[in-house]
Amino acid sequence: xxxxxxxxxxxxxxxxxxxxxxxxxxxxxxxxxxxxxxxxxxxxxxxxxxxxxxxxxxxxxxxxxxxxxxxxxxxxxxxxxxxxxxxxxxxxxxxxxxxxxxxxxxxxxxxxxxxxxxxxxxxxxxxxxxxxxxxxxxxxxxxxxxxxxxxxxxxxxxxxxxxxxxxxxxxxxxxxxxxxxxxxxxxxxxxxxxxxxxxxxxxxxxxxxxxxxxxxxxxxxxxxxxxxxxxxxxxxxxxxxxxxxxxxxxxxxxxxxxxxxxxxxxxxxxxxxxxxxxxxxxxxxxxxxxxxxxxxxxxxxxxxxxxxxxxxxxxxxxxxxxxxxxxxxxxxxxxxxxxxxxxxxxxxxxxxxxxxxxxxxxxxxxxxxxxxxxxxxxxxxxxxxxxxxxxxxxxxxxxxxxxxxxxxxxxxxxxxxxxxxxx
Amino acid sequence: xxxxxxxxxxxxxxxxxxxxxxxxxxxxxxxxxxxxxxxxxxxxxxxxxxxxxxxxxxxxxxxxxxxxxxxxxxxxxxxxxxxxxxxxxxxxxxxxxxxxxxxxxxxxxxxxxxxxxxxxxxxxxxxxxxxxxxxxxxxxxxxxxxxxxxxxxxxxxxxxxxxxxxxxxxxxxxxxxxxxxxxxxxxxxxxxxxxxxxxxxxxxxxxxxxxxxxxxxxxxxxxxxxxxxxxxxxxxxxxxxxxxxxxxxxxxxxxxxxxxxxxxxxxxxxxxxxxxxxxxxxxxxxxxxxxxxxxxxxxxxxxxxxxxxxxxxxxxxxxxxxxxxxxxxxxxxx
Ligand SMILES: Cc1ncc(C[n+]2csc(CCOP(=O)(O)OP(=O)(O)O)c2C)c(N)n1
Numbered sequence: 134x135x136x137x138x139x140x141x142x143x144x145x146x147x148x149x150x151x152x153x154x155x156x157x158x159x160x161x162x163x164x165x166x167x168x169x170x171x172x173x174x175x176x177x178x179x180x181x182x183x184x185x186x187x188x189x190x191x192x193x194x195x196x197x198x199x200x201x202x203x204x205x206x207x208x209x210x211x212x213x214x215x216x217x218x219x220x221x222x223x224x225x226x227x228x229x230x231x232x233x234x235x236x237x238x239x240x241x242x243x244x245x246x247x248x249x250x251x252x253x254x255x256x257x258x259x260x261x262x263x264x265x266x267x268x269x270x271x272x273x274x275x276x277x278x279x280x281x282x283x284x285x286x287x288x289x290x291x292x293x294x295x296x297x298x299x300x301x302x303x304x305x306x307x308x309x310x311x312x313x314x315x316x317x318x319x320x321x322x323x324x325x326x327x328x329x330x331x332x333x334x335x336x337x338x339x340x341x342x343x344x345x346x347x348x349x350x351x352x353x354x355x356x357x358x359x360x361x362x363x364x365x366x367x368x369x370x371x372x373x374x375x376x377x378x379x380x381x382x383x384x385x386x387x388x389x390x391x392x393x394x395x396x397x398x399x400x401x402x403x404x405x406x407x408x409x410x411x412x413x414x415x416x417x418x419x420x421x422x423x424x425x426x427x428x429x430x431x432x433x434x435x436x437x438x439x440x441x442x443x444x445x446x447x448x449x450x451x452x453x454x455x456x457x458x459x460x461x462x463x464x465x466x467x468x469x470x471x472x473x474x475x476x477x478x479x480x481x482x483x484x485x486x487x488x489x490x491x492x493x494x495x496x497x498x499x500x501x502x503x504x505x506x507x508x509x510x511x512x513x514x515x516x517x518x519x520x521x522x523x524x525x526x527x528x529x530x531x532x533x534x535x536x537x538x539x540x541x542x543x544x545x546x547x548x549x550x551x552x553x554x555x556x
Numbered sequence: 557x558x559x560x561x562x563x564x565x566x567x568x569x570x571x572x573x574x575x576x577x578x579x580x581x582x583x584x585x586x587x588x589x590x591x592x593x594x595x596x597x598x599x600x601x602x603x604x605x606x607x608x609x610x611x612x613x614x615x616x617x618x619x620x621x622x623x624x625x626x627x628x629x630x631x632x633x634x635x636x637x638x639x640x641x642x643x644x645x646x647x648x649x650x651x652x653x654x655x656x657x658x659x660x661x662x663x664x665x666x667x668x669x670x671x672x673x674x675x676x677x678x679x680x681x682x683x684x685x686x687x688x689x690x691x692x693x694x695x696x697x698x699x700x701x702x703x704x705x706x707x708x709x710x711x712x713x714x715x716x717x718x719x720x721x722x723x724x725x726x727x728x729x730x731x732x733x734x735x736x737x738x739x740x741x742x743x744x745x746x747x748x749x750x751x752x753x754x755x756x757x758x759x760x761x762x763x764x765x766x767x768x769x770x771x772x773x774x775x776x777x778x779x780x781x782x783x784x785x786x787x788x789x790x791x792x793x794x795x796x797x798x799x800x801x802x803x804x805x806x807x808x809x810x811x812x813x814x815x816x817x818x819x820x821x822x823x824x825x826x827x828x829x830x831x832x833x834x835x836x837x838x839x840x841x842x843x844x845x846x847x848x849x850x851x852x853x854x855x856x857x858x859x860x861x862x863x864x865x866x867x868x869x870x871x872x873x874x875x876x877x878x879x880x881x882x883x884x885x886x887x888x889x890x
Contacts, residue, residue, distance in 0.1 A: 268622075299659045309658035316625065317658035321649045327615050328650070331622025331630075338578070338604040338628075345622070357642070361615030368610055531656045532695050534663070534718035537763065537807035 150389030156457060160467040167469060170197040170416075171204020178430040182408045189399035189409040192443060195418040196476050200483030208260075208422040212486040218259050218417050219477050219487075221279040222251040223496060226474065227503045228274065228284060232291055235507070236305075236452045240515035241291050243305045247272045249447030249465065252417035252473035253378050254348070255279045260424035261346060268316045268329035268347035271306055272378065282313045284506035293522065294514035300523045300530075305516075322353040326362035326375065333373035333431070334365070344431040346374040346424075351398050351441075352383020355391045359401075363439070367405040372431035374424065375407070375439045378414065380446035381468075385459040402439035414444030415470040417477045445470065525551065557753040558745040559730045562704035563593050563669070566711035567631060569757050571601050574629060577715060579606040581616060581633030581669075590635060591671055591730060613643035617668065621651050624664045631715055637672035637724060638684045651720040652695030667714045667721045672700075673781055673828050674860075675728035675738065675874055679867035685829035685860070690722050691805050691838065697721040698805040699762060702729070702783040703750035706803060709760030717762060726780035734781065735788025736876040765809035767816070771798035774822035774887055777813060777839055779803065782826045782875070789880045795888065797824075805835055813839070814846050821852035822887045826880055831859040853890070856883040 154160050168191045176185045195202050202209075210218075229246040236244040247254065254275030261267070267276050277287060289296030291305040299309060309317035316332075319325060329347035336343050349359060354377055366373050377398045381388050391398075402409025408430065412423045420442060427438035445468040449456050456462075481487030514522050529536060529544040536544070557565065570577045579594055585608040588595030598606035609616045613634055620630035634640045640647070647668065654664040674683030691698050699714050699721055701707035707725070714721040728734060732742040745751040768783060773796040776786045783801045790797045798816050802808065817823045823843050825836040836857040843855055858875045865873055 266626075298661070299657065302659065303657050307657070309661050311658070311661040317654060317662050319650060319657075321645060324618065324646060324650050327618025327646070328622035328625065330615075331619030331624075332626045333622070334619060335578075335623040335626035335628045339626075357614055358618060358646075361612045361618060364610045364612055365615045365619050531660050533697070533807075534655070538810065539807065 150387070150394050152387035152389065152460065154461050154464060156459070156461055158461055160461050160464050162467050162469045165469055168192045168194060170194040171207070173204070173206065175205035175426070178426055178433060179435050182402070182406050185408060186403060189397050189403060189411050189441070192411055192413050193419050193423055194413040194416050195422060196416045196480050200476070200479040202418050202480060206419060206422040208418055208425060210418070210421065212481070212484070214259065215477065215481055216487070218256055218421070219474070219481065220495065220499070221255045221258070221275065222417065222474050222477065224499045224502070225251045225255060225275040225278045227496070227499045228278060228287070231503045231507055232288070233452065235291070235515070239517050240511070241293070241305045242516055243452055244291065245271050245306050245451045246448045247274060249472065250378060250380055250414065250444050251275050252420050252477070253376070253414050253442045253444060256417040256420035257346065257376070257424040260421045261428055262343070263314060264343045265428070266314050266316060266329070266332050266343065266345045268325035268332070268345060269318060270322070270325070270348045270350060270353070270378070271318055272350070273348050274306065277308060277310060277313055277315055280313050282310055282315070284503060285509045286310070288506060288510035289513055292510060292513070292515040294510065295522045296510065296513040300527050302528070323349050323356035323358035326358050327365060329375070330362045330365045330371045330373050333371040334369050337372055342432065344372040344374070344428060346376065348376040348378055350383055351377055351379040351388050351393060352386060352391045354398055354401065363401065363405045363407060366437040367407050370434065370436040372434070373437045374427040374431065375437060377439065377441045378444065379441050380444050382446050382450070382460070384450045384454060397441060399439060399441035407437050407439050409439040409441070411441045411443060413470055414442030415473040415476060417473055418480070443470065557704050557751055558732065559701070559704045559707045559725070560591055560593050562708035562753045563711055563725060564595060564597070565753065565755070566708040566715070567594065567597060568600070570712055570715045571597065571605065573757065576628040577605070578623060578628050578630045579633070580609045580620065580630060582609055582611055582635045584608060584633050589633060591727065593669070594633065613639055614646055617643035617646040617651065620666045621646060621654065621664055624666050625654070625662050629665050629715060631667045631669060634668060634670040636682050637670040637686050638681045640668070640670060640686060647690070647696065647720070648693050652693050655719065656695060663718060664720045665718050667711070667717070667723055669711070669723045669725065671727035671730070672724040673726045673728055674865050674870055675734070675781065677867060677870060678865070680864035683865035683870065685827065687722070687724055687805060688829055688833060688835040691835050695720070697762060697807065698724065699803065700724045700726065700780045700805065701803065702726065702780050702801050703733070703748065704745055704753050705750040706760050706766070708753050709758055710762065710803060712757065713759040713762050716759070721762070724780070728781045729784060733784040735791070736785035736880070737788065738871050738874070738876070760803070762804045763807040763809055765803055765812040766801045767798060767812065768801045769797065769799040771796040771820065773797060773820060774824060774884060775800060775813070775816040775820045777802060777823065777825045778827065779805065780828070782828060785876060785880060786826060789877045789884065792877060793881055793884060795884050797884070810842060810846070813843065817843055817847040818850045821850050823851070824856045824858060824880070824883050824887055826858040826875055828860050828875060830862045831857060832862050834859055853887040856887050858883045
């Protein structure tokens with residue numbers, strides 16, 4: 134019998150992943166395998182996923198160390214288009230900086246930056262059509278900014294003020310902007326993934342031409358919703374782009390806790406028969422090229438694409454987080470893929486389409502644009518002092534299309550309580 | 557029509573009228589569902605409007621939410637209500653809140669259909685009545701029909717409703733009503749008034765209870781299978797009870813309930829779900845809050861026990877004539 138007592142077996146041991154570096158350790162990423170820019174083949178968008186099983190294990194890169202765009206994935210964008218991407222990335226960073234400060238000043242309760250990951254959302258937005266529906270996580274503010282959505286609108290949401298279209302109901306940064314093709318953000322991680330697949334399936338069923346795209350962090354790929362979405366996307370060949378933003382950290386848990394020690398995140402597509410790409414997420418041109426490829430693939434009815442964007446969360450998870458408690462303070466500086474803004478700037482300079490002075494001037498202009506938007510938004514109030522900006526009775530609205538009797542009664546009761554209390 | 561045919565007809569009518577109505581779920585397409593509720597619909601409306609889904613309730617509901625956000629009216633089927641739990645987060649955190657959290661920018665007009673309840677020897681995983689879990693969630697409507705006519709009319713109203721609706725189908729009475737005496741033969745629906753179901757369009761509005769039997773001595777609040785059990789017990793005992801079929805748990809028709817209890821002064825609540833924190837607790841609280849001065853006896857709850865549904869002992873679990881009869885005796889004592 135297998136479990137007979139007295140068998141002389143070695144005790145089992147449990148593997149608990151541990152990141153390579155903890156605070157105080159010397160950091161080096163020298164052993165991280167990184168494919169050279171231009172070295173990865175670009176299959177036809179109609180290709181069978183079975184013929185590209187190597188792609189999840191390499192890294193698609195376009196920008197070489199000299200700032201030149203090289204190889205088959207070079208999207209060959211017009212310089213104006215590249216400048217537009219650079220501008221939206223810079224604006225995203227300026228927006229983040231100001232909103233971070235606003236949180237520290239007590240004007241809002243919470244904020245999340247995407248510093249170091251700006252290319253992921255901004256370049257993708259440029260490669261998608263305006264009518265395509267995005268189902269983002271909370272770190273893709275770059276989508277709205279790249280789609281020229283008003284900064285004031287975003288700020289009003291963050292301040293939960295009178296201009297907040299969401300009536301102060303959502304945590305700051307959990308935007309919703311249907312007109313911008315930006316789905317309402319959920320606080321429950323990963324739930325948007327199957328929803329994006331459903332939207333894409335509906336679009337296909339209706340003979341529409343629009344596609345859907347969704348984003349989750351690498352930590353979130355461990356949720357069941359991720360796998361539900363992959364199953365449906367694969368089964369119904371949904372015209373959807375499933376993005377995984379591997380920024381190495383899920384709050385304090387490194388990527389190993391989501392399975393990143395055992396394989397790449399892109400490789401999860403293989404088991405589903407989904408085309409999967411692994412991309413240098415700090416290379417805006419590579420992100421653009423991968424998204425464009427996936428979008429063409431979806432529009433041609435060749436099915437979904439899973440894209441892992443390999444990047445690094447350069448700042449804290451949120452304003453409530455202290456990353457120095459769990460990772461070396463200089464880890465991000467050693468991360469070998471550099472800063473996405475600096476790399477795109479270097480590229481434009483290398484091809485003679487940009488210079489330091491223009492860059493500085495643009496930064497000043499964008500900082501001013503953000504400042505002006507901030508002033509505008511603050512006129513409508515900030516979280517401090519305007520908690521009931523929308524009228525307490527609005528909190529009973531939109532639970533259903535029509536307010537049922539029990540909610541009407543509760544609304545009246547709360548009005549009566551306030552009347553009695555004299556507020 | 558029996559209740560399954562009525563439900564099938566409701567989807568047929570809605571699909572005919574609105575090209576956005578889309579049916580998805582395990583086995584619902586080619587085969588027409590394990591209870592045959594979607595039979596013939598794929599043939600009639602095509603594979604992009606009626607299709608089988610992977611066995612993944614999180615995916616079925618999550619995908620339906622995305623389809624609704626696109627502008628369709630999905631009618632996902634969860635094969636048994638017992639399997640709704642893997643899709644719970646999508647229902648509770650997503651479907652129920654989408655309108656609210658986006659302040660009306662995105663809405664979720666989905667109708668999740670699911671057979672529920674016991675009395676079919678389904679054991680603990682094919683017999684549960686989870687409605688109470690969902691009535692606790694703001695933003696979801698919960699509908700439970702008790703006969704073919706209502707089933708069709710309520711399902712049409714649910715599909716047309718702009719908000720997410722859970723439509724729980726009492727599978728014990730799919731084929732015929734049942735007075736709780738499990739040892740007697742089931743009556744087919746064809747011998748019942750409510751089997752007169754019009755072929756075309758009509759609806760039964762959500763949020764309106766039905767007084768299925770007028771009476772003066774006691775009010776019995778019930779829904780689904782229990783409506784027939786209550787009527788059976790009334791017939792057996794001769795108690796002059798007013799029997800109210802709630803039809804919709806959320807929104808609840810509290811006015812009809814209050815008017816009845818004020819008249820009778822007594823209230824017995826019967827449901828098949830487990831007792832603790834069941835919907836009966838909510839009904840009891842509301843009746844107590846609103847009818848306290850009219851009550852002549854404590855409110856009685858007749859429910860399933862707080863155990864999983866035991867397969868071979870399901871009739872010991874099921875709130876049948878004995879349990880309800882005893883409760884009626886207690887409230888009528890003085
Ligand atoms: C279902 C769920 N579980 C847990 C949380 C709490 N939580 C918020 S963010 C986060 C980490 C997410 O990490 P990742 O997916 O890698 O995204 P990143 O923040 O790195 O962009 C956690 C655990 C949540 N919001 N939802």
